[in-house]
Amino acid sequence: MSLKKYLGPLSSDNPILVQTLGVCSALAVTAQLKPALVMALSVTVVCAFSNLIISLIRNTIPPRIRIIVQLLIVSFWVILVDQVLQAYVYEISKLLSVFVGLIITNCIIMGRLEAFALSHKPWPSFMDGLMNGLGYGLVLIVVAFFRELLGSGTLWNIPVVPHAWYEAGYLNNGLMILPPMALILVGTIIWIKNSKTRRAK
Amino acid sequence: MSFLQRFSEKAGKAFEKGKPLHFLSSLYDAIDTFTLTPADTTRSGSHIRDAVDMKRIMITVMIALCPALFFGMWNVGHFHYIANGIDAGFWQSFGYGFLRWLPLVVVTYVSGLAVEVTFAQIRGEQVAEGFFVTGFIIPMIMPPDVPLWIVAVATVFSVLFAKEVFGGTGYNFLNPALVARAFVFFAYPSVISGDSVWISHAPDAVSGATPLAILVNGSAQQMPSAMDMFVGTIPGCIGETSKIAILIGAAILLLTQVADWRIMLTVMAGGYVTAALFHITGTCPVPGYEQLLMGGFLFGAVFMATDPVTAAHTSTGKYIYGALIGILSIVIRMLNKGYPEGMMLAILLMNIFAPLIDYCVVQRNIHKRQNRTKSIHNSR
Numbered sequence: 001m002s003l004k005k006y007l008g009p010l011s012s013d014n015p016i017l018v019q020t021l022g023v024c025s026a027l028a029v030t031a032q033l034k035p036a037l038v039m040a041l042s043v044t045v046v047c048a049f050s051n052l053i054i055s056l057i058r059n060t061i062p063p064r065i066r067i068i069v070q071l072l073i074v075s076f077w078v079i080l081v082d083q084v085l086q087a088y089v090y091e092i093s094k095l096l097s098v099f100v101g102l103i104i105t106n107c108i109i110m111g112r113l114e115a116f117a118l119s120h121k122p123w124p125s126f127m128d129g130l131m132n133g134l135g136y137g138l139v140l141i142v143v144a145f146f147r148e149l150l151g152s153g154t155l156w157n158i159p160v161v162p163h164a165w166y167e168a169g170y171l172n173n174g175l176m177i178l179p180p181m182a183l184i185l186v187g188t189i190i191w192i193k194n195s196k197t198r199r200a201k
Numbered sequence: 202m203s204f205l206q207r208f209s210e211k212a213g214k215a216f217e218k219g220k221p222l223h224f225l226s227s228l229y230d231a232i233d234t235f236t237l238t239p240a241d242t243t244r245s246g247s248h249i250r251d252a253v254d255m256k257r258i259m260i261t262v263m264i265a266l267c268p269a270l271f272f273g274m275w276n277v278g279h280f281h282y283i284a285n286g287i288d289a290g291f292w293q294s295f296g297y298g299f300l301r302w303l304p305l306v307v308v309t310y311v312s313g314l315a316v317e318v319t320f321a322q323i324r325g326e327q328v329a330e331g332f333f334v335t336g337f338i339i340p341m342i343m344p345p346d347v348p349l350w351i352v353a354v355a356t357v358f359s360v361l362f363a364k365e366v367f368g369g370t371g372y373n374f375l376n377p378a379l380v381a382r383a384f385v386f387f388a389y390p391s392v393i394s395g396d397s398v399w400i401s402h403a404p405d406a407v408s409g410a411t412p413l414a415i416l417v418n419g420s421a422q423q424m425p426s427a428m429d430m431f432v433g434t435i436p437g438c439i440g441e442t443s444k445i446a447i448l449i450g451a452a453i454l455l456l457t458q459v460a461d462w463r464i465m466l467t468v469m470a471g472g473y474v475t476a477a478l479f480h481i482t483g484t485c486p487v488p489g490y491e492q493l494l495m496g497g498f499l500f501g502a503v504f505m506a507t508d509p510v511t512a513a514h515t516s517t518g519k520y521i522y523g524a525l526i527g528i529l530s531i532v533i534r535m536l537n538k539g540y541p542e543g544m545m546l547a548i549l550l551m552n553i554f555a556p557l558i559d560y561c562v563v564q565r566n567i568h569k570r571q572n573r574t575k576s577i578h579n580s581r
Contacts (some may be wrong), residue, residue: 169348175388184362191366 009135036144040137051129151176227321231328268446274298284403305340331370341440399436430494460507468502471527501544
């Protein structure tokens with residue numbers, strides 16, 4: 001089985017850029033790179049393993065209660081991820097606060113469970129969840145890179161804008177810290193992507 | 202003139218399709234139409250109601266802005282010399298203000314037109330006249346000492362994200378000049394709020410608090426008299442201080458019927474009633490009419506709220522739109538101490554709601570007419 005057929009979510013079928021799912025958390029956690037990366041990894045883990053488990057038990061779930069079963073399994077993984085974050089990266093866990101818990105309601109995860117895991121074998125389901133999580137994470141990292149660089153003048157909490165610039169009158173862009181600018185950045189990425197794919201056609 | 206025209210025609214050949222300079226054809230077109238008579242004038246457009254074309258409307262608005270601009274130049278110099286303890290004459294003050302304003306307006310036009318020309322070229326359209334007024338207004342609603350690179354960034358941002366992504370002039374639902382100001386306000390608050398930015402190059406000890414800031418934190422003794430606020434000898438953005446000059450501009454706009462009286466009237470009425478209510482209930486120490494003289498209220502009411510592209514289009518809608526701008530701006534001023542200038546936010550908010558207001562007005566009209574035909578049918 002080739003890896004290539006799973007790469008769609010990273011580019012042409014990206015969950016944020018094409019399906020516009022999971023935008024809310026993309027706006028909330030991308031003010032800095034560190035929380036954005038942790039969030040991206042958390043969503044990837046939850047998405048991949050929820051897909052795997054649902055796919056394993058897909059023939060035993062009664063169709064009428066499948067949403068409840070899906071929610072149960074997703075929340076199991078979210079709690080697990082939350083506990084790990086609190087144990088090992090407590091500071092970032094506090095920064096992400098409610099948004100880790102809100103992964104349960106992330107449309108990407110529910111969407112992949114419904115659209116893919118319920119009708120596919122475990123290994124393809126796992127890969128599908130993994131790639132969708134990574135596609136989500138990719139956009140998060142790009143948005144967080146620009147927001148942290150232009151909004152705080154740092155990257156990964158390390159100052160990168162030279163001190164001399166500030167003395168010459170350079171100022172950090174306060175709007176970058178606020179969620180509206182994240183929306184505009186996501187829109188700009190969609191814009192660039194659309195104009196490129198249209199040209200390719 | 203005729204030799205210039207011949208030269209332009211000759212030069213224009215180099216910009217035709219297939220010629221080496223074609224990639225600059227929109228720039229050539231813009232200069233040609235702005236300076237010389239265009240070969241073809243606008244016949245239909247976003248807000249054309251009679252024989253007057255878009256270019257005439259834009260130039261009328263720019264003429265109407267001039268009194269406020271000239272007073273603003275003098276005022277910038279006036280406060281600069283007072284703060285530094287220098288006794289300066291009229292022309293010295295005026296010259297100082299002119300030299301503060303000139304780089305601002307050059308930077309605004311260059312950065313904004315660069316974006317406009319790029320997009321016109323990509324789309325294969327001509328550069329629309331809309332930016333000439335936007336670029337004229339942006340320096341007037343900035344503090345005199347705002348860094349030039351911030352003006353450039355804000356102008357590019359507003360032209361790109363408030364106008365071009367929605368399809369260019371006539372398709373923007375937000376006023377681009379106000380978006381530029383809002384961008385500076387939220388992105389670089391230190392250059393456009395506080396007490397020290399309103400007087401050009403003032404020594405640290407001199408406070409240049411605007412009347413609105415005094416209303417929020419200061420004492421009543423510091424408050425300038427209503428006459429000062431009306432004439433305009435108060436610190437503030439370059440174009441907003443003189444209410445007399447703005448009223449002259451308003452008269453020009455109303456006489457030429459470029460701006461709609463309904464919006465101007467209802468903005469003032471809504472603002473006055475709300476301010477008077479705040480005064481009666483004791484929340485606001487100054488009488489209602491003084492609120493209208495403070496900050497950018499009048500400038501916004503005359504030049505911003507009446508922007509034909511972003512305002513409501515139906516007559517009933519204009520009353521609602523204007524009244525809500527007046528009410529909201531005073532409410533934001535009085536109830537949110539973080540935003541002493543509520544006019545900008547009120548107009549932007551109502552820009553967003555203008556299409557909804559129009560939709561409701563039109564729907565109500567349709568229902569009324571339907572009911573009327575029904576009742577006629579029933580009575581037969």
